[in-house]
Amino acid sequence: MWFTLAEHAVITAGEHDTGHGDHHTSTGLSNNKLGMWLFLGSECLLFGGLISTYMLYRGRVGEGPRPSQVFDIPFTSVSSFVLLMSSLTMVLAVSAAHKGDDRNTNLWVTITALLGATFVGGQVYEFTAFYNEGMGFTTSLFSSSFYVLTGFHGVHVTVGIIMLMSIVGIMKRSKTPGSKAETVEMIGLYWHFVDVVWIIIFTLIYLVPA
Amino acid sequence: MAIIERPPSTEVATPATPSSSLGALKRPVSTTGWKSWVFTVDHKKLGIMYSATALFFFIVGGLEAVLIRLQLAAPNGKVLNADLYNQMFTMHATTMVFLFVMPMAAGLANYFIPLQIGARDVAFPRINAFGFWAFLFGGIFINLSWFMGGAADGGWFMYAPNSGPVFSPSHGIDFWTLGLQITGIASLTGAVNLITTVLNMRAPGMKLMRMPIFTWMQLVVQFLLLFAVPVITVALFLLSFQRNFGATFFDVASGADPLLWQHLFWIFGHPEVYILILPSFGVISEVLPVFSRKPLFGYPFVVFSGAAIGFVGWGVWAHHMFASGLGPVSVAVFSVATMAIAVPTGVKVVNWTMTLWGGKLEFTVAMKFAIGLIVLFTIGGLSGVTHSVAPSDTQQTDTYYIVAHFHYVLFGGAIFGLFSGFYYWWPKVFGKLLNEKLGTWNFWLMVIGMNMTFGPMHILGLQGQPRRMYVWTEQRAGEGFFNLGFWNTFASIGSLILTVGVLLFLINIVITARNGKIAPLDPWNARSLEWMTSNPPKEHNFDSIPTVSHLDEFFHRKYQEDANGQMVQVKTAEQVLKELEDNADAHIHMPSPSYWPIIIALGLPVIAFGMIYSIPISIVGGVIVLFGVYGWAIEPSTAPDDDFDPPTTTKDVVHVG
Amino acid sequence: MTTETHSSTEHGMSNAGYVKIALILAAITALEVATYYVDFGPLFMPALMIMMVVKFVVVVSYFMHLKFDNKLFTWVFYAGLFLALGVYAVALATFHFFS
Structure with missing residues (x-):
């Protein structure tokens, strides 16, 4: 999981390679944004593989509990809702950043990070509850593939939170307001992507009966 | 970090004054010595480092191959025991695929893509440096397993149950899994970087359909990497969790489907095949026109067939699994798709042949290797088509026939293409010409050696000799023409000839470095932009960025059509270069060297060690990565203008990257 | 582009x-x-x-x-998405997942 962290950090930090705002690229598009979208395209194959593994194994519960026996739909619905709303606060942060409004950017970024942390906290709670109901990582193919898939997603959210907190710190150091707008936008893209992955996970894993 | 005052002097590298980052570490500023290499972000230095490292691993992988052939040279071979033999063929394949061909192609891409599209560097220079170090450390990490209880021994596609703890109790496969994870990160970041570079950093007028074919093929390759690497990442993670944390993803006894691994591996693995071959296709598509004195025949067809291969390459993976009982429908579908993919490949062979047709052929060593590729790859391609016919494939699966096939396409194809590139581009990179006479010996010994080694394997395979068999006995060798013993010995002799051939290349490098001929500016009368600069290129590549108006821009600057429609030389390469120099950009600020790429990359193997031996070590690695990332994020990629020596405040500063 | x-x-x-x-x-x-x-x-x-x-x-x-941005972004992202959808759906199909 640490690997994911390193990889994401490098790609997102890559955006910092524009020391000097104004770029004249062949397509007129920012290198950083193009790089980020390429990376997100690649991430589709990563999560696709994890989701497929879960799909293949969701019914193979062995002696352990079945999905329907452990899933707590009201609880997960609430945390899904929290993550969805963090996308709204993220987009508001990006919007403020483009207006050069560092104060509001900071505010919305912080709220986004808090919502993200709530989601991850919920996931930790959920994992603990499942574990107490007898569903360990190695209990069954279902449990292993479930923990790997949602765990990977959780790591992504956590990486996102770290980036959000870091950008708050970096913005405090920067002298010109709005100079980190593109970085905020970049983190925003990453954040929304993590959200859309959860949209799929919530539906396919939690709502569709195995 | 170069500042060019007008007029440009030969003394390009003026170091910047140190800039502090993170309040603690000053920027590295050395322009000479080892520090100028270790902390560099220059795409050319990184390209050389990629290629040099890859060449080292080529020797390692080659020695492993020789040991394999020595073991099989005579009945009851005693060179290796069964266990060591398993490690040897697994690591031979792993090394050749992941640590030689891929990074060698990445090295060429790094060096030549920016030059070919008229850029001064890649889009993300620091990511580029990080990618190289991640590849190097990943490669070392995988090979450390030799000294820590044995290397991976499950075969390069690591099927279950061989990959499980029961059949492979040593840590070899753990090293393999985590090491490939690290090189995978290198490939993925490289893909993001190079795609962005090709799309965004082209010189004015360099439309996509004016790009050299090498750049085009690399673009396709980078897209394949971008989408294929995450698939193997998933597979490797699942395997890691199975081996280290007790999950049972591929354990049949626990109700798992071992075919899941096969699917994930080959969804990655088949695009991977094209990742290996397309760069070489690109190289010879540069070499053939130059030494035929003709433009490439059907440029758009070569481009689109390359893209088509990249696309269809995603729909054929299950032909590696015909013997696994997929069911008739799947087998039929993948059979047809596999036959279909031969078409764009055939288009390329036709285009190359037509390029040669009627040309003023000049048989330099680069040209010989390029023609060698066409012939040998076609043989391998045709035996490949025989695999697409499922009934015949079922017969051939896991026999030496398969080994013969993929060595014809990978050695005769990918490696010959790379060697063609070595001889073609050596003067560009090092300013000296490789010895052509020695090169010719190098070429012929490789051709003879390779055909002697891999040719008989067709016979061995069709006679039923299984792949990965560690020993053969006289009693079961058979008689007459189809005597397995004879052909095994024959192949082993061939492998020694092949070794001598490769050795001649290494000797050639040494001789050239000592007293090679200094290369003229344009030794081959070449066509593309990378030749429109000095040998070796200056740190900033081009004094002024050229405006491109043709495919084969450099050629069209040297030659123009006269009244009779004949192409006649109007300028020498020196004159073309002089024009660029006369319009040189005044101040060029190149991306600055950085400590952070190597620091982050250094954290990765530490994390991996921890996953095998003790989690706290992983945490240390994670902290290193995190520290590096923060340093990276806070440090601007190019030092501020006032940080240069002398400080520049003028508006005409050109920033790169 | x-x-x-x-x-x-x-x-x-x-x-x-x-x-x-x-x-x-x-x-x-x-x-x-x-x-x-x-x-x-x-x-x-x-x-x-x-x-x-x-x-x-x-x-x-x-x-x-994506709706407002350059189409190139849409292309690279959806290329990854549909590729994932394609290969994994076929792989699951060979396990008779959909039948």
Whole structure:
């Protein structure tokens, strides 16, 4: 999981390679944004593989509990809702950043990070509850593939939170307001992507009966 | 970090004054010595480092191959025991695929893509440096397993149950899994970087359909990497969790489907095949026109067939699994798709042949290797088509026939293409010409050696000799023409000839470095932009960025059509270069060297060690990565203008990257 | 790749617009959760899938600005997405997942 962290950090930090705002690229598009979208395209194959593994194994519960026996739909619905709303606060942060409004950017970024942390906290709670109901990582193919898939997603959210907190710190150091707008936008893209992955996970894993 | 005052002097590298980052570490500023290499972000230095490292691993992988052939040279071979033999063929394949061909192609891409599209560097220079170090450390990490209880021994596609703890109790496969994870990160970041570079950093007028074919093929390759690497990442993670944390993803006894691994591996693995071959296709598509004195025949067809291969390459993976009982429908579908993919490949062979047709052929060593590729790859391609016919494939699966096939396409194809590139581009990179006479010996010994080694394997395979068999006995060798013993010995002799051939290349490098001929500016009368600069290129590549108006821009600057429609030389390469120099950009600020790429990359193997031996070590690695990332994020990629020596405040500063 | 972009100056929507979209997304989520409690009969699966896709596309198009940004971004992202969909669906099909 640490690997994911390193990889994401490098790609997102890559955006910092524009020391000097104004770029004249062949397509007129920012290198950083193009790089980020390429990376997100690649991430589709990563999560696709994890989701497929879960799909293949969701019914193979062995002696352990079945999905329907452990899933707590009201609880997960609430945390899904929290993550969805963090996308709204993220987009508001990006919007403020483009207006050069560092104060509001900071505010919305912080709220986004808090919502993200709530989601991850919920996931930790959920994992603990499942574990107490007898569903360990190695209990069954279902449990292993479930923990790997949602765990990977959780790591992504956590990486996102770290980036959000870091950008708050970096913005405090920067002298010109709005100079980190593109970085905020970049983190925003990453954040929304993590959200859309959860949209799929919530539906396919939690709502569709195995 | 170069500042060019007008007029440009030969003394390009003026170091910047140190800039502090993170309040603690000053920027590295050395322009000479080892520090100028270790902390560099220059795409050319990184390209050389990629290629040099890859060449080292080529020797390692080659020695492993020789040991394999020595073991099989005579009945009851005693060179290796069964266990060591398993490690040897697994690591031979792993090394050749992941640590030689891929990074060698990445090295060429790094060096030549920016030059070919008229850029001064890649889009993300620091990511580029990080990618190289991640590849190097990943490669070392995988090979450390030799000294820590044995290397991976499950075969390069690591099927279950061989990959499980029961059949492979040593840590070899753990090293393999985590090491490939690290090189995978290198490939993925490289893909993001190079795609962005090709799309965004082209010189004015360099439309996509004016790009050299090498750049085009690399673009396709980078897209394949971008989408294929995450698939193997998933597979490797699942395997890691199975081996280290007790999950049972591929354990049949626990109700798992071992075919899941096969699917994930080959969804990655088949695009991977094209990742290996397309760069070489690109190289010879540069070499053939130059030494035929003709433009490439059907440029758009070569481009689109390359893209088509990249696309269809995603729909054929299950032909590696015909013997696994997929069911008739799947087998039929993948059979047809596999036959279909031969078409764009055939288009390329036709285009190359037509390029040669009627040309003023000049048989330099680069040209010989390029023609060698066409012939040998076609043989391998045709035996490949025989695999697409499922009934015949079922017969051939896991026999030496398969080994013969993929060595014809990978050695005769990918490696010959790379060697063609070595001889073609050596003067560009090092300013000296490789010895052509020695090169010719190098070429012929490789051709003879390779055909002697891999040719008989067709016979061995069709006679039923299984792949990965560690020993053969006289009693079961058979008689007459189809005597397995004879052909095994024959192949082993061939492998020694092949070794001598490769050795001649290494000797050639040494001789050239000592007293090679200094290369003229344009030794081959070449066509593309990378030749429109000095040998070796200056740190900033081009004094002024050229405006491109043709495919084969450099050629069209040297030659123009006269009244009779004949192409006649109007300028020498020196004159073309002089024009660029006369319009040189005044101040060029190149991306600055950085400590952070190597620091982050250094954290990765530490994390991996921890996953095998003790989690706290992983945490240390994670902290290193995190520290590096923060340093990276806070440090601007190019030092501020006032940080240069002398400080520049003028508006005409050109920033790169 | 041919287009000159109107790059980062144009950011599509007002904050009020974003809030509206978030409300729509919330409503769809509520409807999704409802399928868990109310029996939708044969409509259950298609409805759920459609809602999932709608949410996905809305977030990607509006929050991630794909609708307003250069088409190249859309291409690279959806190329990855459809490729993933294609290869993994076929792989699952060989396990008779859909039958």
